[in-house]
Amino acid sequence: MFENLSERLSGVFDRLSKQGALSDEDVKTALREVRVALLEADVSLPVARDFVKAVQDKATGQTVTRSVTPGQQVVKIVHDELVHVLAGEGEPGELKIDNAPAPILMVGLQGSGKTTTTGKLAKRLTEKNGKRVLMASLDIYRPAAMEQLRVLGQQIGVDTLPIVPGENAVQIAKRAKQQATLGGYDVYMLDTAGRLQIAQTLMQEIEDVRDAVNPRETLLVVDGLTGQVAVEVAEEFDGKIGISGVVLTRMDGDGRGGAALSMRAVTGKPIKFVGLGEKMDALETFEPDRIAGRILGMGDIVALVEKAQDTIEAEQAERMMKRFQKGRFNMNDLKMQLEQMIKMGGMEGVMGMMPGMGKMSKQMQGAGIDDTVLKQQIALIQSMTKMERANPQILQASRKKRIAKGAGLEVSDLNKLLKMQRQMADMMKKMGKMGKGGMLKQAMS
Ligand code: GDP
Numbered sequence: 001m002f003e004n005l006s007e008r009l010s011g012v013f014d015r016l017s018k019q020g021a022l023s024d025e026d027v028k029t030a031l032r033e034v035r036v037a038l039l040e041a042d043v044s045l046p047v048a049r050d051f052v053k054a055v056q057d058k059a060t061g062q063t064v065t066r067s068v069t070p071g072q073q074v075v076k077i078v079h080d081e082l083v084h085v086l087a088g089e090g091e092p093g094e095l096k097i098d099n100a101p102a103p104i105l106m107v108g109l110q111g112s113g114k115t116t117t118t119g120k121l122a123k124r125l126t127e128k129n130g131k132r133v134l135m136a137s138l139d140i141y142r143p144a145a146m147e148q149l150r151v152l153g154q155q156i157g158v159d160t161l162p163i164v165p166g167e168n169a170v171q172i173a174k175r176a177k178q179q180a181t182l183g184g185y186d187v188y189m190l191d192t193a194g195r196l197q198i199a200q201t202l203m204q205e206i207e208d209v210r211d212a213v214n215p216r217e218t219l220l221v222v223d224g225l226t227g228q229v230a231v232e233v234a235e236e237f238d239g240k241i242g243i244s245g246v247v248l249t250r251m252d253g254d255g256r257g258g259a260a261l262s263m264r265a266v267t268g269k270p271i272k273f274v275g276l277g278e279k280m281d282a283l284e285t286f287e288p289d290r291i292a293g294r295i296l297g298m299g300d301i302v303a304l305v306e307k308a309q310d311t312i313e314a315e316q317a318e319r320m321m322k323r324f325q326k327g328r329f330n331m332n333d334l335k336m337q338l339e340q341m342i343k344m345g346g347m348e349g350v351m352g353m354m355p356g357m358g359k360m361s362k363q364m365q366g367a368g369i370d371d372t373v374l375k376q377q378i379a380l381i382q383s384m385t386k387m388e389r390a391n392p393q394i395l396q397a398s399r400k401k402r403i404a405k406g407a408g409l410e411v412s413d414l415n416k417l418l419k420m421q422r423q424m425a426d427m428m429k430k431m432g433k434m435g436k437g438g439m440l441k442q443a444m445s
Contacts, residue, residue, distance in 0.1 A: 031056055034078060038261070042227035047085075047265040055081050082292035086264050086271070095272070096216045096244075097131065101180035102187050103213040107206055107237055108221035110194035113249035113275055115145060117221045118191040119152035120275065120283035121247075126158055131186040136161035136176035138169040138209060139193035149191055156280050159185075169193065173209045190215070198233065203240045210241060217244045219272065224248040224259050231262045238267050249275035252282065260286075329425035331389035334417075335381040337424070338374050377417050379407040392421055 031052050038048040058077045096102065104121075108114045118135060125131040135153055137160070139145035146163050153160035161176045173190055180188035190213065192206050210218065220243040222230040230248070237243055246263055251274040264271060271286040323333065381389060383406030388395060395403070395418065404411045 027056070042259060042262070044228060044231065044262045044266065047262045050265065051081060051085060051261070054084075079292050082261070083288045085261055086286075086288035086292060095125075097125070097129075097187050099216070100184075100186040101134070101177070102216040103177065103180075104187060104189045105206075105210060105213070105215035105218040105241075106189060106191045106221060107218060107241060107243070108194055109198070109223075109233060110196050112194065112221045112223045113247075114194055114221040115148050115152065115191055116278065117219075117247050117249060117273075117275055117283065118149065118189050119156055119158070120280055121219075121273070122153075122158040122187075122189055123156040123280050124283060125187055126156075132184065134159050134161060134176060134180045134183065134185040134188040135191065136172055136188065137163075137191045138172050139191065140167070140169055140172070141193055145191075145193070152280075159183075161188075169205050170208050170212045173213050177213050198236050206241055215244075218242060219245050219247055220269075221247045221249060222259075222263070224251045224274070227259050228262070230259045231266050234263055234267045234269065238269060243267075243269055245270050245272035247271070247273045247275060247283075248286070252276040324428040329421070329428045331381045331384060331392050331421060333428075334421050334424060335378055335389070338378050338381075376407065376409055376413060377420075380404070380409060380414055380417050383407045392418060 034055070035048050035052045038051060039045065043051070055077050058081065095104070097104070106114055106118045106121075115137070122133045122135050125133050135149055135158055137146040137149040143163075150160045150163065152158075161172070161179060164172075164175070167175070169192070176188050176190060179185075190209065192209060193202060195202050218241060220234055220237050222233055224230065226233075234243070234246060246267070246269055248260060248263070248271055251260075260271060260274075263269075273283050274286050276282045276284055323329070380403060383403045384392075388399060388403070395414075400411050400414050404414045407413075
C-alpha cells in the first residue's frame with residue numbers, strides 16, 4: 001500500500017538529505033512536492049493544504065544550526081505531522097466493550113467489506129480479548145448476506161443469531177440484545193444492511209437500530225481503495241448516524257494511502273483497524289506511526305535520519321581529508337574541528353581518540369583549554385571575515401583588534417588561537433601524508 005505516495009516523498013527527501021544547510025526556499029520547494037505527492041495519493045486538496053501549512057509553520061522558526069539537521073528536521077516534522085493527523089484519541093484498535101453485553105454497530109456501503117470485517121473483528125475479540133461474541137445480520141434485503149455471516153460464524157467459531165424470516169432490522173437488533181444478555185455474551189455485533197450508495201431510507205433504518213440498542217461502538221467500514229469517495233461516505237454516515245471509528249479495508253491492495261490521511265483529517269474520527277486481505281485474520285490495528293512511516297517510504301525514520309547524518313558527515317570528513325592532504329587547514333577547518341570537539345565530549349574526549357596527540361593534549365590543558373575556551377575560539381573565528389578565515393596569515397594588528405573586540409576577547413586570546421591553527425595545520429599536513437583512512441578519519445568518525 002501507499003506506493004505512489006511513498007515513492008514521491010522518498011524522492012523529495014532523498015534530495016533533501018543530500019544537501020547541506022537548507023534555505024527557506026528549499027523547504028518551500030520540498031513542501032510543494034510533498035503537497036503534489038499528497039494530492040496524487042488522493043488526499044483531498046484542503047487536507048493537503050492544511051497539512052503542508054502545518055509542516056511549514058513548524059519548520060519555520062526552527063533555526064538550522066548544524067548542516068546535518070535540515071533534512072532531518074523536515075523529515076521529522078513531516079513524519080510527526082502525519083502521525084498527528086492520522087492518530088485518533090486513545091489506543092489504536094481499542095474498543096469500548098465494557099458493560100456486557102456491549103453492542104457494536106457495523107455500518108457501511110455494500111461491498112465495502114462490512115460482513116467480512118464483522119467476522120474478522122469477532123474473531124479477534126474472541127481470540128485476542130477472550131470475549132464471548134454474538135453476531136447478527138440485519139440485512140433483511142439480502143438473505144444471502146445473512147447466510148454469509150452465518151457461514152463465517154461457523155468458520156471462525158463465533159455464534160450467530162438464528163435467522164428468523166419476516167423480522168425488520170430493529171426487531172432483529174432487539175432479539176440480538178436479548179439473546180446476548182440471556183446467553184452471557186460480552187459483545188454483540190450488528191452487521192447492518194448496506195447499499196451501493198447512500199440511501200436515506202437505509203440511514204433511517206440504521207438510526208432506528210442505533211436508538212434501539214444504543215451501541216458502544218459504531219464502526220464505519222470503508223473501502224480504502226475508493227479514496228475521496230470513502231471520505232465522503234464517512235462524512236455522510238457520521239453526520240447521520242454518528243460513528244465512533246473507521247475500519248479501512250483493502251489496504252493490502254495498491255491503493256493510494258491518501259484515504260487514511262483525509263479520512264482522519266476530515267471526519268476527525270479515529271481509524272481503528274485496517275483490513276489487509278480476505279482471510280479472517282487479515283485485520284490489524286491501525287498504527288499511525290507505522291502508516292506514517294510507510295507513507296514516507298521510510299520504515300524507520302530514525303534509521304533514515306541517521307543515515308542522512310552519516311552521509312553528510314562522511315562527505316564533510318572526506319572533503320576535509322582532501323584539504324589536509326594538500327596541507328590546507330584554515331580557520332574554517334579549525335572552527336569545524338572545534339565544533340566537532342564540543343560535540344564529541346570536549347577536548348579530552350577528542351585527544352583521547354587521536355593517537356600521537358597526547359603531547360598536544362597536555363599542552364592545551366596546560367594552556368587552560370577547556371570547552372569554554374573552545375567556545376571563545378569559535379566566537380573569534382566567527383568575528384573574522386570570510387577572507388580572513390580562509391587566509392589567517394593576513395591578520396595584522398588592526399584586523400586582530402577588530403576581531404578580538406567583535407568576540408569580546410583580547411588580542412592575546414586571538415594570538416593563542418592563531419598559534420593553535422598553525423600547529424594544527426602542521427600536524428594535519430603530517431597526518432595527511434599518512435594517507436586516507438588514517439587516524440584523522442578515525443578520530444572524526
Ligand atoms: P459487504 O457487502 O460490505 O458486507 O462486503 P463483504 O464483506 O461481502 O466483502 C466484499 C468482498 O471484499 C469480499 O470478496 C471480501 O473477501 C473482500 N474483502 C473484504 N475486506 C477485504 C480486505 O481487507 N482486503 C481484500 N483484499 N479484500 C477484502
